[in-house]
Structure formats: C-alpha cells, structure tokens
Amino acid sequence: MGIRAALAVHPDTGRGAAARIAGTVAARLRAGVDRLDLLGTASPDDLPDGLDALVVLGGDGAVHHAVQYCAATGTPLGLVPAGTGNDLARGLGVPLDPLQAADAVVAALRERRHRAVDLGHAGGTWFATVLCTGFDAAVNARAARLRWPPGPHRYDLAVLAEVAAFRARPVTLTTDTGRLDLDATLVAIGNTPFYGAGMRICPRADPADGLFDITVVGRATRADLLRILPGLRHGRHLRHPAVRTLRAREVRIEATGWPLCADGEMLPGGAVTARCHRGALTILG
Ligand SMILES: Nc1ncnc2c1ncn2[C@@H]1O[C@H](COP(=O)(O)OP(=O)(O)OP(=O)(O)O)[C@@H](O)[C@H]1O
Structure with missing residues (x-):
C-alpha cells in the first residue's frame, strides 16, 4: 500500500x-x-x-x-x-x-528512515523541547501579550521588563534521586537543549538518553541576570555560581504562583511533575 x-x-x-x-x-x-x-x-x-x-x-x-x-x-x-x-x-x-x-x-x-526520541510529559501534555518556570516562563508570557515590536525583538523587550520586575521565589524540586529546596530564579527541564530561538539553556540535554537535563538558576540579582543571560546562546551560563544542573528521569516542581510553559506554549501554573518517556516520539530522518 x-x-x-x-x-x-x-x-x-x-x-x-x-x-x-x-x-x-x-x-x-x-x-x-x-x-x-x-x-x-x-x-x-x-x-x-x-x-x-x-x-x-x-x-x-x-x-x-x-x-x-x-x-x-x-x-x-x-x-x-x-x-x-x-x-x-x-x-x-x-x-x-x-x-x-x-x-x-x-x-x-x-x-x-526513522529515529526514536524522548518526550517529556507534564500536566497531561507532551513536550519535546523544554518545560520552564520562573523568569523565562514570565518572559514568554509577557512576550505573548505584547503586540509590538514584531518578531524576536518582542522577547528582548520582555526580558528587559522582567529583569526589572522579577524576584526569586522558594522552590522545591524533587527528582527520582533527591530533593532540593532553594530560592530560584528559573528552572528549565530540557529534553533537548534549546528554547527562545537558539538559547542553549540545557546545553547537554540528549533527546535519546531517557533523562531530562535540568538547569536551575538560584537566587540571582539583576546584575547576576545581566551577566547570565548573554551566555545562554553558547551555554556559558553554566559557569555562573548561581547556576546548577541536574539530570533526572522524573522531577516535581513546587513553586507558588509561577507561570509555566512547555515548547513555548503557556500551561496552567501550579505544582507539576514532569517525566521523561524514552523513545516516545518517532522522527522521520
Ligand atoms: N495545530 C495548532 N492548533 C492550535 N494552535 C496552533 C497550532 N499550531 C500552531 N498554533 C499556534 O499558533 C501560534 C504560532 O505557531 P508557532 O509557535 O508554530 O509559530 P512561531 O511562534 O512563529 O514559532 P516558534 O514557536 O518556533 O517561535 C502558537 O501560539 C501556537 O500555539
């Protein structure tokens, strides 16, 4: 056939x-x-x-x-x-x-010719790239509300507005290997490395290892954020002392009142558990 x-x-x-x-x-x-x-x-x-x-x-x-x-x-x-x-x-x-x-x-x-890649699943939704909460999700939400400027510059404006307004919040992360309580600026759960048109937020994420690479930015001042953000495109943000990474198959994030987004699409906020499903998506080529 x-x-x-x-x-x-x-x-x-x-x-x-x-x-x-x-x-x-x-x-x-x-x-x-x-x-x-x-x-x-x-x-x-x-x-x-x-x-x-x-x-x-x-x-x-x-x-x-x-x-x-x-x-x-x-x-x-x-x-x-x-x-x-x-x-x-x-x-x-x-x-x-x-x-x-x-x-x-x-x-x-x-x-x-096919290949199997992993998918994340959280809050009833599958995601293929990054699930994020905190500063970056707030930027995404703000950019989506802006009518001007056109194209990617909306994100530049949203970043500036959020750098001025954003505060770290208490977050609990529970993975299959441990629990972390901290004041965080953002948490990004990567199935693949990129979000935001080429920002390498989870630079070591491998879409075929059955695991998430998680990037956590702890309490960061505005000056810290302005130092961390330019390094995102090349993954240099990992060198900043406020940034740490984890690797896990499952992670629960509890952070009151933070926006949540996956693949750049806003999700309902609140506590969420994300699980990495090995080989859940078949890609052509
Ligand atoms: N099948 C669909 N059903 C409902 N909405 C959709 C569908 N496909 C795309 N959209 C919506 O259209 C909008 C634009 O689509 P998309 O995100 O693909 O383009 P983009 O924003 O230009 O690209 P990118 O997400 O790579 O930056 C998104 O908000 C998305 O939710």
Whole structure:
C-alpha cells in the first residue's frame, strides 16, 4: 500500500511565513508520498485516521500540537521549520531551511528512515523541547501579550521588563534521586537543549538518553541576570555560581504562583511533575 501523509500548516506560524511556502513544500513532499492531505491544524481530533506520517510546517508551537497526536498514535513526525524559534528542529539537527528540511523528509519517507526520541510529559501534555518556570516562563508570557515590536525583538523587550520586575521565589524540586529546596530564579527541564530561538539553556540535554537535563538558576540579582543571560546562546551560563544542573528521569516542581510553559506554549501554573518517556516520539530522518 502507498504512503499516506498529512502536512499541517497553522496560519499563525512564523507570522504567516509557513502559509506562504506551504504550496512549495507540499509539491516537494508529494514526490515522496502517494497521498498528501493539507491540513490547517495538527490537533488530534482533526487528523484523519491511518496516517503513515504527519509533517509539520511551522514552529515549536505547531510542533507541540502535532506531538500530542504523534505520541498518542505512534505516527512518525516530519519537521519542516517555518516558525520564529524552531528549537526542536535545531535540537535534533534538522535543517533550518524549510526546503532542505522538506527534501530530508522525502528522503526519509522513501528510505523508511526513522529515529526514536524522548518526550517529556507534564500536566497531561507532551513536550519535546523544554518545560520552564520562573523568569523565562514570565518572559514568554509577557512576550505573548505584547503586540509590538514584531518578531524576536518582542522577547528582548520582555526580558528587559522582567529583569526589572522579577524576584526569586522558594522552590522545591524533587527528582527520582533527591530533593532540593532553594530560592530560584528559573528552572528549565530540557529534553533537548534549546528554547527562545537558539538559547542553549540545557546545553547537554540528549533527546535519546531517557533523562531530562535540568538547569536551575538560584537566587540571582539583576546584575547576576545581566551577566547570565548573554551566555545562554553558547551555554556559558553554566559557569555562573548561581547556576546548577541536574539530570533526572522524573522531577516535581513546587513553586507558588509561577507561570509555566512547555515548547513555548503557556500551561496552567501550579505544582507539576514532569517525566521523561524514552523513545516516545518517532522522527522521520
Ligand atoms: N495545530 C495548532 N492548533 C492550535 N494552535 C496552533 C497550532 N499550531 C500552531 N498554533 C499556534 O499558533 C501560534 C504560532 O505557531 P508557532 O509557535 O508554530 O509559530 P512561531 O511562534 O512563529 O514559532 P516558534 O514557536 O518556533 O517561535 C502558537 O501560539 C501556537 O500555539
């Protein structure tokens, strides 16, 4: 029987960038499949039965929705980055050029080349990149509320506003190996290394080791934050004495009143337990 795939393109992704190249990407993918359905969403309820692959043309938000379907059904996922961050693609070494990525998906479909990667699960939601709470989740929430400036500069403005407003809070982290009580500025639970369009927050996270890499920034002054943040892109923040890392299969975070986000999507706040599920997602290529 032939290969049946769907291409999910959300109109908002990359501020419309995905929709603009959807026709070109679909034409490339048709070279590798027998049937391609073009969908405006990748939400589990709207997807047809019997798919051999789901390809997402979009950013981490669009991928986050698709991951819910792929994890539940075992359907292999193809990534064609067209968002603002594309941090899962970056973390898995998928080409960031959408046409190159589409060609790589076609090759993988033809050669039936798959790989299994881990997923996190927390609060009823699967996540593929980083679950974070504290300063970075507050930046994400603030950036999402801003209407100006356009693109990634919204994050720069949100960072400045949060550096001025943010206070460390008491946090309890309980992992499968121990418990940590501290005043923290942020906690990032990484399945893959990146968030925020290339910030290497959990630089050693390996998506195929069955474990999270957890980066914890303890009590930090504004001056500390201004020293830590520029190093994020290259993972140099780990050298700062306020920063520590843990590795665990399961972690519970208790932090009153902090925002929580996973794959850049806001989640309901409150205490949460995240568990790493080895090989829960199949990636094409
Ligand atoms: N299938 C979907 N169902 C509902 N909402 C979606 C879906 N796909 C994407 N969205 C929403 O559209 C918005 C933009 O999508 P996406 O996050 O992919 O693009 P982006 O923000 O440009 O990229 P990135 O997340 O990589 O920075 C997100 O808030 C996301 O929640």
